[in-house]
Amino acid sequence: MKYIYPAIFHVAEEGGYWVDFPDLEGCFTEGDTFIEAYKMAEEAMSEYIISCENDKVELKEASNIESIDIEEGDIINLISADTVKYRKEISDKTVKKTLTIPAWLNEMALNKNLNFSKILQKALKIELELE
Template sequence: MKEKKLLQEYVYPAVFHANDDNTYTIIFPDLPGCISEGKSLGNAMKMAEAALTQWIEYLKDSKEEIPVPSKLQDVELENNEFVNFIRADIKDTRAVKRTISLPRWMDEQAAEEGLSLSKILQEALSKRFVTAN
C-alpha cells in the first residue's frame, strides 16, 4: 500500500537576538513580518516553530508564494545574535467529501438541532487521533 504524505515539512533559518532581559526576539529573514519572542531559549525555540507554522499556513491559505529558504551561511548576524534552523510540519487541511451512513433517528435529531455533521465528525476524529498518538 502506498504511504500518503500527510505532512509537508518546511525548514527556515531563524535569527535569535538575545535581549538584555534574557529574552529572545526571533525573526525569519526569508519571511518579512514573521517575528516572535521567547522568555527563555527553550521557549524561544517553541515560539519560533509556532510562528513559522502559522506563517506558512497563512501563505498556503492565501495562495501566496512560499519563499525559498536562505542557506545558513548567507544569513547576516549582528552582536548578540545566532542563527538556527526551525522546522514546521504543515498538515494538509483541504476538505474532502465522504459519504457516511447513520441511523435515520440520528440524522433527524441532528437536523432538528441544526448540527453540522461534518463539524461533529471532524471534532470526534481530532479527539481520537490526539489520544491515539
C-alpha cells in the same frame, strides 16, 4: 508540507530572546528562554506558512544560513514546520470514541459529574507531551 527556514535568535535587552525569519517577512516571536523561543518560533513559522498556503502566497526559497549576516551575540538556527501535522493539531474537529472502563470507576466519575471527554483529552495531551 514540510518546510525548513533559518531563524535568528536575538538576546532581548529585558531578558529572553526575540526571533525573526529573514525569508519570512513579518514573521517573528519571542520567549523567556531559548527553548521557549525555539518552540514559539516553530509555532509562529507554522502559522505564517499556513496563512500563506491559505492565501496562495508563494514563499521565498530558504536562504543558506552561511549567507546570512548576524550580529555578535545572535544565534542562527534552522526551524522546521510540518503544516499538515500542525493543521491537525490545531483542528477543532472532534471524533467519537468508545472506551471500556471498570464499572466502579464509571459510577464514581458519574457521581462527581466528571466530563469524560475533557478528562480523556487532557490525559492524552499529557501522555503525548503536548502539555
